[in-house]
Amino acid sequence: MAQEALFRAQQIISPEVHDDSSVTFRLFAPNAESVQITGDFLPTVKMETPMGQMDGPGKADLVKDENGVWVYKSGVLKPELYNYSFIIDGFTTTDPNNPFLIRDVASATNIFIIGGGHADLFEVQDVAHGTVARRWYDSPGLGMDRRITIYTPPGYENSNEKFPVLYLLHGAGGDEEAWINLGRTSQIMDNLIAAGKAKPMIIAMPNGNVIQDAAPGEGSTGFYKPQFMVPKTMDGTYEANFMDIIKFVESNYRVIPDKAHRAIAGLSMGGYHTMHISRYYPNTFDYVGLFSAAIMPREDATGKVYSNIDETLQTQMDNGYKLYWIGIGKTDFLYDANKEFREKLDGMGMKYDYVETEGGHTWRNWRVYLSQVAPLLFK
Amino acid sequence: MAQEALFRAQQIISPEVHDDSSVTFRLFAPNAESVQITGDFLPTVKMETPMGQMDGPGKADLVKDENGVWVYKSGVLKPELYNYSFIIDGFTTTDPNNPFLIRDVASATNIFIIGGGHADLFEVQDVAHGTVARRWYDSPGLGMDRRITIYTPPGYENSNEKFPVLYLLHGAGGDEEAWINLGRTSQIMDNLIAAGKAKPMIIAMPNGNVIQDAAPGEGSTGFYKPQFMVPKTMDGTYEANFMDIIKFVESNYRVIPDKAHRAIAGLSMGGYHTMHISRYYPNTFDYVGLFSAAIMPREDATGKVYSNIDETLQTQMDNGYKLYWIGIGKTDFLYDANKEFREKLDGMGMKYDYVETEGGHTWRNWRVYLSQVAPLLFK
Numbered sequence: 001m002a003q004e005a006l007f008r009a010q011q012i013i014s015p016e017v018h019d020d021s022s023v024t025f026r027l028f029a030p031n032a033e034s035v036q037i038t039g040d041f042l043p044t045v046k047m048e049t050p051m052g053q054m055d056g057p058g059k060a061d062l063v064k065d066e067n068g069v070w071v072y073k074s075g076v077l078k079p080e081l082y083n084y085s086f087i088i089d090g091f092t093t094t095d096p097n098n099p100f101l102i103r104d105v106a107s108a109t110n111i112f113i114i115g116g117g118h119a120d121l122f123e124v125q126d127v128a129h130g131t132v133a134r135r136w137y138d139s140p141g142l143g144m145d146r147r148i149t150i151y152t153p154p155g156y157e158n159s160n161e162k163f164p165v166l167y168l169l170h171g172a173g174g175d176e177e178a179w180i181n182l183g184r185t186s187q188i189m190d191n192l193i194a195a196g197k198a199k200p201m202i203i204a205m206p207n208g209n210v211i212q213d214a215a216p217g218e219g220s221t222g223f224y225k226p227q228f229m230v231p232k233t234m235d236g237t238y239e240a241n242f243m244d245i246i247k248f249v250e251s252n253y254r255v256i257p258d259k260a261h262r263a264i265a266g267l268s269m270g271g272y273h274t275m276h277i278s279r280y281y282p283n284t285f286d287y288v289g290l291f292s293a294a295i296m297p298r299e300d301a302t303g304k305v306y307s308n309i310d311e312t313l314q315t316q317m318d319n320g321y322k323l324y325w326i327g328i329g330k331t332d333f334l335y336d337a338n339k340e341f342r343e344k345l346d347g348m349g350m351k352y353d354y355v356e357t358e359g360g361h362t363w364r365n366w367r368v369y370l371s372q373v374a375p376l377l378f379k
Numbered sequence: 380m381a382q383e384a385l386f387r388a389q390q391i392i393s394p395e396v397h398d399d400s401s402v403t404f405r406l407f408a409p410n411a412e413s414v415q416i417t418g419d420f421l422p423t424v425k426m427e428t429p430m431g432q433m434d435g436p437g438k439a440d441l442v443k444d445e446n447g448v449w450v451y452k453s454g455v456l457k458p459e460l461y462n463y464s465f466i467i468d469g470f471t472t473t474d475p476n477n478p479f480l481i482r483d484v485a486s487a488t489n490i491f492i493i494g495g496g497h498a499d500l501f502e503v504q505d506v507a508h509g510t511v512a513r514r515w516y517d518s519p520g521l522g523m524d525r526r527i528t529i530y531t532p533p534g535y536e537n538s539n540e541k542f543p544v545l546y547l548l549h550g551a552g553g554d555e556e557a558w559i560n561l562g563r564t565s566q567i568m569d570n571l572i573a574a575g576k577a578k579p580m581i582i583a584m585p586n587g588n589v590i591q592d593a594a595p596g597e598g599s600t601g602f603y604k605p606q607f608m609v610p611k612t613m614d615g616t617y618e619a620n621f622m623d624i625i626k627f628v629e630s631n632y633r634v635i636p637d638k639a640h641r642a643i644a645g646l647s648m649g650g651y652h653t654m655h656i657s658r659y660y661p662n663t664f665d666y667v668g669l670f671s672a673a674i675m676p677r678e679d680a681t682g683k684v685y686s687n688i689d690e691t692l693q694t695q696m697d698n699g700y701k702l703y704w705i706g707i708g709k710t711d712f713l714y715d716a717n718k719e720f721r722e723k724l725d726g727m728g729m730k731y732d733y734v735e736t737e738g739g740h741t742w743r744n745w746r747v748y749l750s751q752v753a754p755l756l757f758k
Contacts (some may be wrong), residue, residue, distance in 0.1 A: 009641065013604065033467040090410040093472040099485045099595045100602040106478050108487070112602060124598050127525065133512040135536075157514075157631055216478045219503050223479040223491060225392065252536055 003161045012069065013096040015084075015112045022114065023074045026086070027095065030068025032088045036061055037072050039084025039109075040364065052333050055360050059087070073273050078328055079119035081184065081365065083109040101215075102181050104363070105173030106226045120191065121371050122184045127194035128154035132186050134176070134218070138249035141241030146207055147214035148245070149176045151186050152253070153193055153200035162254045164378040165202045166287075167245070168370070169273050170223025172294070173228040175215040176207040179370075180236040182363045190370055198374040201263075202253055208266075210237045233269060234294075236303030240274045246284075263377045265289025265325075268334070272297075275341075280305055282316035287377050289325045292332050294362050296340045311349075317350040323376055324352040327369045329359040391448065393476040394463075394491045400451045402491065404463070406474065412590040413466045415440055416451050418463025418488075419743065422472045430714050434739050438466070445698025457741065458498035460563065462488040481560050482595075483742070484552035485605045499570070499752055506573035507533035511565050513555070513597070516627035520620030525586055526593035527624070528555045530565050531632070531656045532572055532579035541633045543757040544581045545666075546624065547749070548645025548652050551673070553609040554594040555586040558749075561742045567750050576752040580642075583628050587645075587652055612648060613673075615682030618655045625663075642756045644668025644704070646745045647713070651676075654720075659684055662694035666756050670706045670748040671711050671740050676721045689727075696729040702755055703731040706748045 014026040025037055042058030049056075062070035083102070084214050094101055098110040113122055136145045153163065168185065170178035178187045185203060192198035209230040213219040216226055232238075250257045262285045266274040271293025278288045279339045297306045324345075328338045345352055355372065359365050393405040404416055420729040421437030428435075441449035462481070464471050473480055477489040492501055515524045532542065538645045547564065549557035560562045564582060571577035588609040592598040595605060611617075629636045641664045650672025657667045676685045703724075707717045724731055734751065738744050 029468075029470045064420075088470060088472075089408075089468065091408045091467055091472075093467075093475065094487070096472065096486065097604060098602065099482050099487070101480060101482070101487055103478055103480070107475065108473070108478070108480055111596075122591065123601060126599060129515040129526075131512050131514045133510050134508045136508040147508075214503065218489075220505060222502060223477065225476060225478060314593055 002369055009128070012097045014095055014377060015110075017112065017114065021076050021078075021116075022116050023077060023114075025072045025074075025095070026097065027062060027070045027086055027088070028068060029070055029088055030064075032070070034061070034089055035064070035070040036087040037084055038087060039082055040362070041074060041077050041080070041082040041084065047066045052228065054333055055331055059085075062086075063175055070341060077114045079114050079116035081113045081119060081122045081367065082311075083111045085109050089281055104182055105228055111303070118371060120366060121188045122367065125191055125194070126185055127190055127349075128185055129190050129194075130154050131156065132180060135252075137245065139241060139244040141244050142210055142237075144213050147176050147218055148207065148248070149180050149205040150249075150253070151180070151189060151203040151205070153202065154190065155200070156202075156254075158269070160254070162256045163200060163202050164261035164263070165249055165253070165255050166265065166374070166377060167204050167206070167262040169206070169208055169264070169270030171266070171268030171270050172230070172233065172316055174210065174270075175209060175226070177218075178207055178214045179203075179205045183367055183370060185370065188367065189374065192371065199378045200250070201374075201378060202268065204245065204249050204266060208238055208270060209233050210241070234272060234298065236276075236305030238273055239280050239305045240303070242277050243281070259284055260286050260322075261378060263287030265291060265370070265373060266293070267291040267369075268294050271295065276309075278306060279309065279312040279316045282312050286322040287325075288321065288323065289369070289373045290327070290338075291366050292328050293326070293338060293341075294334055295337045313350065314348065317348060324350070325355070325373050325376065326352050327355040327357065327362065327365070327372070329357050329365050331358075331360040333361060382717050390475045393474055393490075395482070396491065396493065400455050400457075400493050400495075402456060402493075404441065404451045404453075404474070405476065406441065406449045406465055406467070406697070408449055408467055409443075411449070413440070413444075413468055414443070414449040414605070415466040416463055417466060417471070418461055419741070420453060420456050420459070420461040420463065430732050432714055434710055436463075442463075456493045457591050458493050458496035460490055460491045460492045460498060460501045460746065482556070483561060484607055492712040497747060497750060500567045501746065503566055504570055504573070506569055508564055508569050509533050509572075510535065511559060514631075516624065516631075518620060518623040520623050521589055521616070523592050526555050526597055527627070528559050530559070530568060530582040530584070531629075532581065533569065534579070535581075535633075539633070542579060543640035544579050544583060544628055544632070544634050545642040545644065545753070545756060546585070547586070547735065548587055548649030550645070550647030550649050551612065552605055552608070553649075554588060554591065554605070555584055556594045556597075558584045562746055562749060565748070567746065568753065569579050571753050578757045580753075580757060581632055581634060583624065585624050587617055587649060588612050589620070590650065613651060613677065614680055615655075615684030617652055617683070618684045621656050622660070627744065628691060638663055638665050639701075640665075640757060641665030642668070642698045644670060644749070644752060645672070646670040646748075647673050647740065650674065655684060658688065658691040658695045662698045665701040666704075667700065667702065668748070668752045669706070669717075670745050671707050671713055672705070672717060672720075673713055674716045692729065693727065696727060703729070704734070704752055704755065705731050706734040706736065706744070706751070708736050708740065708744050710737075710739040712740060
């Protein structure tokens with residue numbers, strides 16, 4: 001009987017995406033009293049968070065069949081990369097039949113893709129693929145070797161061409177694995193480049209937590225539990241030492257080492273880093289992207305990097321640039337902070353492109369922002 | 380109250396490795412009626428599997444405290460990389476407080492390391508680190524682009540030196556992610572190279588499932604559920620097309636493209652592949668490693684690759700080699716098959732090194748076999 005149950009459990013397919021883009025989820029848990037599913041394909045609900053009230057994923061009940069398999073069938077879903085978890089008798093956990101797990105800060109969730117439309121960018125298509133390398137670079141400023149993720153475009157290894165570079169920064173609680181895993185960066189870029197929509201470029205995805213050398217399990221701290229707020233992430237240390245990263249990239253890859261061929265973009269805390277790095281080195285980047293940026297320094301950010309914000313922004317403006325892109329969702333808890341920042345730029349006469357989307361502070365938006373910004377770079 | 384419970388849950392540290400190398404595991408599940416832990420740090424128990432009776436991980440009960448947190452404290456553990464899962468009211472799942480998950484075939488388990496002894500090789504130490512790249516290569520023989528994981532040793536990018544290559548093959552149900560994640564290959568090699576115990580080398584970790592182009596979520600099939608037995612994995616197709624991989628590596632990396640600087644090793648199905656590839660191309664590898672090898676073809680393996688086993692083995696022996704290494708655990712279900720194979724080699728007078736260890740068909744052994752074999756290569 002135990003063997004039979006095990007066998008039955010192993011045969012379970014979950015999630016099963018149907019031809020009409022509805023999805024069936026299944027979980028073998030004969031002893032459970034209740035099983036729910038929560039995920040961003042369900043209507044959002046309001047939830048309390050440390051950053052105030054935010055939209056959170058909804059919940060739905062699964063129903064147990066005669067074999068002890070709990071089942072939920074969704075409605076027809078729009079093209080998107082979705083995430084979900086199961087809640088078994090109040091305990092939130094992953095789907096044991098879906099091997100695809102992505103870690104966001106300290107939690108792993110399952111994902112699935114409904115193809116079509118913009119979601120086709122997130123899937124591996126039959127196109128030429130770039131290479132993704134995890135390398136280590138020396139940061140003299142931080143006094144340690146640090147891990148970095150580098151995307152090189154298709155054909156990089158077999159050409160002599162020099163390429164532009166996008167520095168792509170993660171948010172609070174993230175690390176050098178965030179953009180490549182949660183952001184589907186390599187899939188998005190392979191597909192945009194193959195379609196002729198984005199120029200071939202190198203993408204450098206560093207770790208923005210200056211007290212760490214690498215993601216959990218990949219660095220000297222071993223299997224630590226990531227925290228949302230990491231000490232020293234927004235005190236100027238990262239910005240002041242960012243040239244270590246640029247120097248590494250420009251001395252280790254075939255790049256065009258000038259302003260016209262450097263872009264920097266980041267989400268949330270990475271948007272904060274992007275804003276401050278790009279004005280602190282005000283003649284370094286022709287392309288700047290702020291994705292749901294945690295925009296202005298906190299009052300306790302008293303480092304040298306923040307001592308002359310207005311002056312360096314003015315210098316950045318005077319030096320000129322090709323693109324200063326700001327994107328945010330209408331329900332993002334940082335919406336007002338970004339509005340204030342835009343008003344500041346308006347007051348200075350500093351030009352920017354502004355995109356306001358539905359939704360909030362989510363990877364769903366950040367993947368789309370990358371897809372929208374990459375085609376604007378290096379043109 | 381819900382907020383408070385959430386806060387308490389987020390503060391949970393699990394696993395907590397104590398100074399004396401005992402470990403406390405914790406799980407916040409106030410509604411559960413029973414919570415157990417299962418893992419390879421507990422005494423093994425006999426279990427039935429599709430391959431017959433094997434040693435499986437033991438189980439222990441957690442006890443619930445007044446806050447709804449279930450707790451188990453282990454005894455003092457020896458240095459090792461261990462895995463574990465929780466069983467909540469009969470449902471096997473991962474530890475939500477341990478972000479470090481490794482996928483083995485279709486299941487994710489948590490891991491932790493007790494340092495010291497040989498387990499120090501599995502941790503990221505303060506040494507120079509190699510680069511790990513996920514690349515795509517063209518396989519004309521299989522008619523597709525395929526993903527491969529490549530380790531290059533520390534300093535590779537900033538030298539003109541040419542390096543030897545180890546081709547390292549996974550087992551049934553694995554893919555190009557197996558050796559780098561479950562096998563801790565980059566950590567083992569960084570540490571062995573830094574200690575002067577292994578020569579700097581390139582390690583190519585291809586995908587041995589010829590019907591796939593990549594691991595789940597990384598290829599054209601999307602987020603498929605891996606199976607233990609994949610069609611066409613042991614019918615000769617992989618062996619017959621292995622030169623596509625060697626050609627890719629030798630035309631894309633600075634290598635010494637001769638027999639003296641090529642090694643091949645693999646575990647289980649990958650040991651089978653290793654044995655057959657190394658004799659089918661009998662003058663190609665000076666170093667061969669069979670780790671718990673699934674050694675001889677099944678009766679339905681009638682392809683050209685298997686038509687002349689004895690003759691090609693004889694040719695391989697006549698051509699000469701530096702190392703033919705066979706390792707297996709005493710309780711491995713393939714022990715007898717390996718014994719028969721050794722008797723065959725003895726009968727031919729074909730020399731080999733033989734290492735017999737405790738334990739069975741486990742990654743714990745394969746990490747050790749890699750650690751033992753790498754220092755023997757290219758000397």
